[in-house]
Amino acid sequence: MLDVPIAADTDFGERAILEVEQYVKKHAAHQYSGPEEWPIARSQISGLRQIAMREPEQLKDFAEHQRQKVAARLEATTKEERKQELLGEIAFWELIKNLCDGKPPKTHWSLAQAREQALPPELQEEKLPAGAQLTKEQQQARKEKQERRKQWLRQWNRDYYAAFFQRFCAHYLYLMARRTQEGGDRHGDCEDF
Amino acid sequence: MNPLLTPELIHQADSFLDREDVHHKAVQLGQQLFETFGSEEKGKGQVSSQIRNLQQTVVSATRFADIEDFVKNQMGRNAGPYREWRQVGDTILQQLRELRKAADQFTPDPGQRLLLRLHLARGWVRAVVGAYLYAKAHKEME
Numbered sequence: 602m603l604d605v606p607i608a609a610d611t612d613f614g615e616r617a618i619l620e621v622e623q624y625v626k627k628h629a630a631h632q633y634s635g636p637e638e639w640p641i642a643r644s645q646i647s648g649l650r651q652i653a654m655r656e657p658e659q660l661k662d663f664a665e666h667q668r669q670k671v672a673a674r675l676e677a678t679t680k681e682e683r684k685q686e687l688l689g690e691i692a693f694w695e696l697i698k699n700l701c702d703g704k705p706p707k708t709h710w711s712l713a714q715a716r717e718q719a720l721p722p723e724l725q726e727e728k729l730p731a732g733a734q735l736t737k738e739q740q741q742a743r744k745e746k747q748e749r750r751k752q753w754l755r756q757w758n759r760d761y762y763a764a765f766f767q768r769f770c771a772h773y774l775y776l777m778a779r780r781t782q783e784g785g786d787r788h789g790d791c792e793d794f
Numbered sequence: 795m796n797p798l799l800t801p802e803l804i805h806q807a808d809s810f811l812d813r814e815d816v817h818h819k820a821v822q823l824g825q826q827l828f829e830t831f832g833s834e835e836k837g838k839g840q841v842s843s844q845i846r847n848l849q850q851t852v853v854s855a856t857r858f859a860d861i862e863d864f865v866k867n868q869m870g871r872n873a874g875p876y877r878e879w880r881q882v883g884d885t886i887l888q889q890l891r892e893l894r895k896a897a898d899q900f901t902p903d904p905g906q907r908l909l910l911r912l913h914l915a916r917g918w919v920r921a922v923v924g925a926y927l928y929a930k931a932h933k934e935m936e
Contacts, residue, residue, distance in 0.1 A: 606856050607905065610858045610908055764857075768859055771866040774871075775866035775869055777870055
């Protein structure tokens with residue numbers, strides 16, 4: 602596994618950009634004239650970035666919660682044009698969920714898959730045979746290993762989710778700026794800089 | 795992986811930055827940044843805070859992506875001088891892409907490439923800010 606700065610600069614960064622490009626091409630290519638009409642508002646992108654950096658383990662649930670809210674709006678909508686916009690929003694939150702922990706064969710790449718590949722062999726989970734009896738020392742060693750594994754996973758999430766979604770969000774905002782005219786709305790601006 | 799820059803690699807990177815076409819583009823960008831951002835009004839002709847932010851980001855970056863993301867974020871904002879950033883952002887990103895490409899040509903080692911990209915970016919921003927300051931000084935002498 603590449604170091605975080607290298608991964609952010611190469612594999613992960615390129616993947617993040619590619620995912621945004623593909624989403625935008627499919628759901629926000631030509632039909633939006635202003636940033637306020639884009640499927641996902643700045644404030645939501647800002648929220649996504651904050652969660653990815655601070656509480657990466659919560660990101661999938663956040664995306665699911667957002668998806669459900671949009672799905673409820675979709676149920677109540679009769680206008681065809683609005684339905685298409687809402688479907689675009691739903692696709693975005695599904696994309697985020699898949700990027701977090703999509704599994705093959707449906708999803709070819711996800712952070713969960715990358716994390717699994719990166720997990721050191723000495724931290725791999727061992728399944729005990731049925732009825733196995735462990736000595737106190739073995740139980741203690743197993744407990745310590747689980748704790749190390751937990752810490753490793755937490756650190757990996759903090760490092761790599763942040764690296765990935767920093768690029769993802771910056772590129773989304775960049776495309777939003779490039780593909781629309783002047784951004785006029787004053788809501789939800791990112792104050793990171 | 796050897797995450798150290800050899801004197802040869804540093805020399806190659808510096809020679810790249812010194813190339814006529816590369817230096818010329820950096821100088822042109824510095825002039826464009828002055829035309830776009832000018833000087834800080836409140837501070838009696840101080841260097842634009844946007845230029846300082848760009849410089850600071852480049853100098854402190856631990857990954858090249860941070861620099862690219864900084865420019866994209868500035869362009870993607872809807873408050874502050876986002877219109878100005880949108881005028882110059884693509885030129886900056888293009889020049890950063892050229893630095894990235896150059897680093898990839900000089901070494902196959904991912905760790906060295908990262909260090910080399912950052913080394914190139916720091917040299918590049920010195921040339922850009924230098925040209926900005928020169929344009930600013932010229933304007934003040936008028």
